[in-house]
Amino acid sequence: xxxxxxxxxxxxxxxxxxxxxxxxxxxxxxxxxxxxxxxxxxxxxxxxxxxxxxxxxxxxxxxxxxxxxxxxxxxxxxxxxxxxxxxxxxxxxxxxxxxxxxxxxxxxxxxxxxxxxxxxxxxxxxxxxxxxxxxxxxxxxxxxxxxxxxxxxxxxxxxxxxxxxxxxxxxxxxxxxxxxxxxxxxxxxxxxxxxxxxxxxxxxxxxxxxxxxxxxxxxxxxxxxxxxxxxxxxxxxxxxxxxxxxxxxxxxxxxxxxxxxxxxxxxxxxxxxxxxxxxxxxxxxxxxxxxxxxxxxxxxxxxxxxxxxxxxxxxxxxxxxxxxxxxxxxxxxxxxxxxxxxxxxxxxxxxxxxxxxxxxxxxxxxxxxxxxxxxxxxxxxxxxxxxxxxxxxxxxxxxxxxxxxxxxxxxxxxxxxxxxxxxxxxxxxxxxxxxxxxxxxxxxxxxxxxxxxxxxxxxxxxxxxxxxxxxxxxxxxxxxxxxxxxxxxxxx
Amino acid sequence: xxxxxxxxxxxxxxxxxxxxxxxxxxxxxxxxxxxxxxxxxxxxxxxxxxxxxxxxxxxxxxxxxxxxxxxxxxxxxxxxxxxxxxxxxxxxxxxxxxxxxxxxxxxxxxxxxxxxxxxxxxxxxxxxxxxxxxxxxxxxxxxxxxxxxxxxxxxxxxxxxxxxxxxxxxxxxxxxxxxxxxxxxxxxxxxxxxxxxxxxxxxxxxxxxxxxxxxxxxxxxxxxxxxxxxxxxxxxxxxxxxxxxxxxxxxxxxxxxxxxxxxxxxxxxxxxxxxxxxxxxxxxxxxxxxxxxxxxxxxxxxxxxxxxxxxxxxxxxxxxxxxxxxxxxxxxxxxxxxxxxxxxxxxxxxxxxxxxxxxxxxxxxxxxxxxxxxxxxxxxxxxxxxxxxxxxxxxxxxxxxxxxxxxxxxxxxxxxxxxxxxxxxxxxxxxxxxxxxxxxxxxxxxxxxxxxxxxxxxxxxxxxxxxxxxxxxxxxxxxxxxxxxxxxxxxx
Numbered sequence: 008x009x010x011x012x013x014x015x016x017x018x019x020x021x022x023x024x025x026x027x028x029x030x031x032x033x034x035x036x037x038x039x040x041x042x043x044x045x046x047x048x049x050x051x052x053x054x055x056x057x058x059x060x061x062x063x064x065x066x067x068x069x070x071x072x073x074x075x076x077x078x079x080x081x082x083x084x085x086x087x088x089x090x091x092x093x094x095x096x097x098x099x100x101x102x103x104x105x106x107x108x109x110x111x112x113x114x115x116x117x118x119x120x121x122x123x124x125x126x127x128x129x130x131x132x133x134x135x136x137x138x139x140x141x142x143x144x145x146x147x148x149x150x151x152x153x154x155x156x157x158x159x160x161x162x163x164x165x166x167x168x169x170x171x172x173x174x175x176x177x178x179x180x181x182x183x184x185x186x187x188x189x190x191x192x193x194x195x196x197x198x199x200x201x202x203x204x205x206x207x208x209x210x211x212x213x214x215x216x217x218x219x220x221x222x223x224x225x226x227x228x229x230x231x232x233x234x235x236x237x238x239x240x241x242x243x244x245x246x247x248x249x250x251x252x253x254x255x256x257x258x259x260x261x262x263x264x265x266x267x268x269x270x271x272x273x274x275x276x277x278x279x280x281x282x283x284x285x286x287x288x289x290x291x292x293x294x295x296x297x298x299x300x301x302x303x304x305x306x307x308x309x310x311x312x313x314x315x316x317x318x319x320x321x322x323x324x325x326x327x328x329x330x331x332x333x334x335x336x337x338x339x340x341x342x343x344x345x346x347x348x349x350x351x352x353x354x355x356x357x358x359x360x361x362x363x364x365x366x367x368x369x370x371x372x373x374x375x376x377x378x379x380x381x382x383x384x385x386x387x388x389x390x391x392x393x394x395x396x397x398x399x400x401x402x403x404x405x406x407x408x409x410x411x412x413x414x415x416x417x418x419x420x421x422x423x424x425x426x427x428x429x430x431x432x433x434x435x436x437x438x439x440x441x442x443x444x445x446x447x448x449x450x451x452x453x454x455x456x457x458x459x460x461x462x463x464x465x466x467x468x469x470x471x472x473x474x475x476x477x478x479x480x481x482x483x484x485x486x487x488x489x490x491x492x493x494x495x496x497x498x499x
Numbered sequence: 500x501x502x503x504x505x506x507x508x509x510x511x512x513x514x515x516x517x518x519x520x521x522x523x524x525x526x527x528x529x530x531x532x533x534x535x536x537x538x539x540x541x542x543x544x545x546x547x548x549x550x551x552x553x554x555x556x557x558x559x560x561x562x563x564x565x566x567x568x569x570x571x572x573x574x575x576x577x578x579x580x581x582x583x584x585x586x587x588x589x590x591x592x593x594x595x596x597x598x599x600x601x602x603x604x605x606x607x608x609x610x611x612x613x614x615x616x617x618x619x620x621x622x623x624x625x626x627x628x629x630x631x632x633x634x635x636x637x638x639x640x641x642x643x644x645x646x647x648x649x650x651x652x653x654x655x656x657x658x659x660x661x662x663x664x665x666x667x668x669x670x671x672x673x674x675x676x677x678x679x680x681x682x683x684x685x686x687x688x689x690x691x692x693x694x695x696x697x698x699x700x701x702x703x704x705x706x707x708x709x710x711x712x713x714x715x716x717x718x719x720x721x722x723x724x725x726x727x728x729x730x731x732x733x734x735x736x737x738x739x740x741x742x743x744x745x746x747x748x749x750x751x752x753x754x755x756x757x758x759x760x761x762x763x764x765x766x767x768x769x770x771x772x773x774x775x776x777x778x779x780x781x782x783x784x785x786x787x788x789x790x791x792x793x794x795x796x797x798x799x800x801x802x803x804x805x806x807x808x809x810x811x812x813x814x815x816x817x818x819x820x821x822x823x824x825x826x827x828x829x830x831x832x833x834x835x836x837x838x839x840x841x842x843x844x845x846x847x848x849x850x851x852x853x854x855x856x857x858x859x860x861x862x863x864x865x866x867x868x869x870x871x872x873x874x875x876x877x878x879x880x881x882x883x884x885x886x887x888x889x890x891x892x893x894x895x896x897x898x899x900x901x902x903x904x905x906x907x908x909x910x911x912x913x914x915x916x917x918x919x920x921x922x923x924x925x926x927x928x929x930x931x932x933x934x935x936x937x938x939x940x941x942x943x944x945x946x947x948x949x950x951x952x953x954x955x956x957x958x959x960x961x962x963x964x965x966x967x968x969x970x971x972x973x974x975x976x977x978x979x980x981x982x983x984x985x986x987x988x989x990x991x
Contacts, residue, residue, distance in 0.1 A: 042735070
């Protein structure tokens, strides 16, 4: 069967991708500085080889021959994904891909320096070049896929998601979130909370993190926990490695960070083994991936039930005593809401507002309605309108994120789609299995993980995100469940 | 220039080899067990790709075109090495390489079990198959290179070394070592020594190891120290990673182990940067590599001078007090000589006798003078004659080493050639720079490492091993300096 020729070829590509996953992990966790140049060579050569294999001209023939063969549903879905990957790999001319990659590397380097110096003017030319090339890229993709400019980018991160749907969801969010934010903050100020006093030893934090990972169902036969400057979930299938960073002044961030990355890892580890190495066996886009981390972090583990379970462990880990270490106070700390400047530090109430701002701005940048030079002003205006705060400088304003500087336009919405997916999936899970909530309250995540494996992880890319949500929760993504979750947790 | 086309191609191969180096290191130090199958796929695919590139048919044309081009001495030496690598990559039919690889993997698996069960009979058929295939391999190589069967194998590990020379050296060693061994043991029994009392914490051992590595000149910007079941020096150029293992009952082994691997690492780190990725830029064979580890371990760091320097550090690290912790006693412990059964545990006096035994036996296996079934008896006879002990079983007899089981016949002599190279190089270094010995006594290895960099590391594969030794020491390898070293240290 030609179909087998095709899948063998893609299996080999996936072996290189897995090797790259380990090399990337190593670069962020283990590699000494002096290894950077050599690692760059290794990555470039392996990426070049993988690219050559992805664009192999025989694939076109294989794809059309396989289309005429007898395939089951999963194989047919895999063939669709193979077509999609081949199109994405070949639609951009090699020369353009190189120029784009160079411009992004260049801009990322400039950005690191400009951000440190709080100097947007020095970033603007490089960013302008990237935006110009992203627009070119979108034009090529758009012609090929028959999508709008923005949708052709969004589709690369979240296959099947369209900005028309995002618009509706985000408008609904914008309709109530700013008000809700104000109410919650007022309420929390009245209630008050007690800060935890450090220092908290890194070794205790690590031991605690490993314990919680085990409780959540992380399989240490197939993964690790390490340290990196920017936490991530990486490695390869069957060997999923998450990272965190520790601050001796504050253990709460690394703890929730570990839980967040464990959510990502459980998705990867739960993907169907028989589809390893094939496109249909991969996770279904960025918003589903984010939903799995946020379901663990926001839905399950910032709940009062889980914090009650974990309170004695926290006290034991850090010799905590007194009113700061009550479940009630820990819950207040873990659900604190603020009008912050920084997206990555934001709580679940204000986070979507940070995303909506970026979504609007990146669409305007792409269409040309907004010039790169006008970004700082537009950012300040947006922050004032949506969050009621204004950044004092561009460092903590429009220069805070790496995404645009590395050419990633169309990525931001997936964070908030993920948060809403998480709420809707969690609600459906709890509804369908009465063991799940008591499990979380007792430190037994098996019922929850079993439901996720059945309804999300094990389905990989068999269905579109929308169909996956409908099959798992009874309906496509809506704002309502997320809204109810926020109102119950923060105003209840 | 075609020569550049050729070197670009081999640079790309070296990037894959470097990536494989990191993946192998990871497999032994970091990878969770469950990642083994996936890692196997990654290694197989990358090795397959590298093999395809090494046997690329265009190389033959490039090699002959480059031969007519104007090249400097290093480029000419590189072209010779490129010819050698291409010949080695292409001379064996692909089908044979596969069959050989399968037989070795199979035999290695059987060996692990058979050794555990002390059951040579169950190993014999698999080992017989490997020996048969090694003979076939040697025949093909032999026809191509115009060497004897054994030399064609030896040449793969130690280019240019011939068994006729090894015979002469090993006969001379056999002429005095058994007697010397007896004298040393008698003398040491009279003198006595005091055992060190543990436990010695792993953390203290690691801290001490890192300190000693720094003293020896290891550059932590370009390497690491980690733990693995079997210590090795691996990673990639510019990122050289050594490993050790710790026993809480005995710190002396991990300390000398770290020094040994640091010697290997300094060689790798000292290879000329401008020849990275090219065959001429690689280390000059296994016996030169072993000479660099043994020079650090045996010549420099088991000396009374170095042990005197390190005594206070050892006392500090492990709160050592009393007569066991004098330099004199530590020196006795570190130069203890025994009639042992196990090669990897052997001291520098008895080690060559272990190697001579294996050298004789593997030559007889290859020629057919010895049948695999007769190996246990021949081993016992040889041990009795050479070392004056007889193994009580095959587990600690002819089944102790992995080499033959993984198809490595012709490798063993390089250990002892390395030991003799080390003695001769160290003597020449000390003779040529009066700062070297006082440096070692004061914890300053810069003069020694500078000499090695100039005379060995920086020369990479520019010369044959014999020419390298002659240039560095004034004459080709002889037994005399090694003999004088042993007599001075153990009978002086």
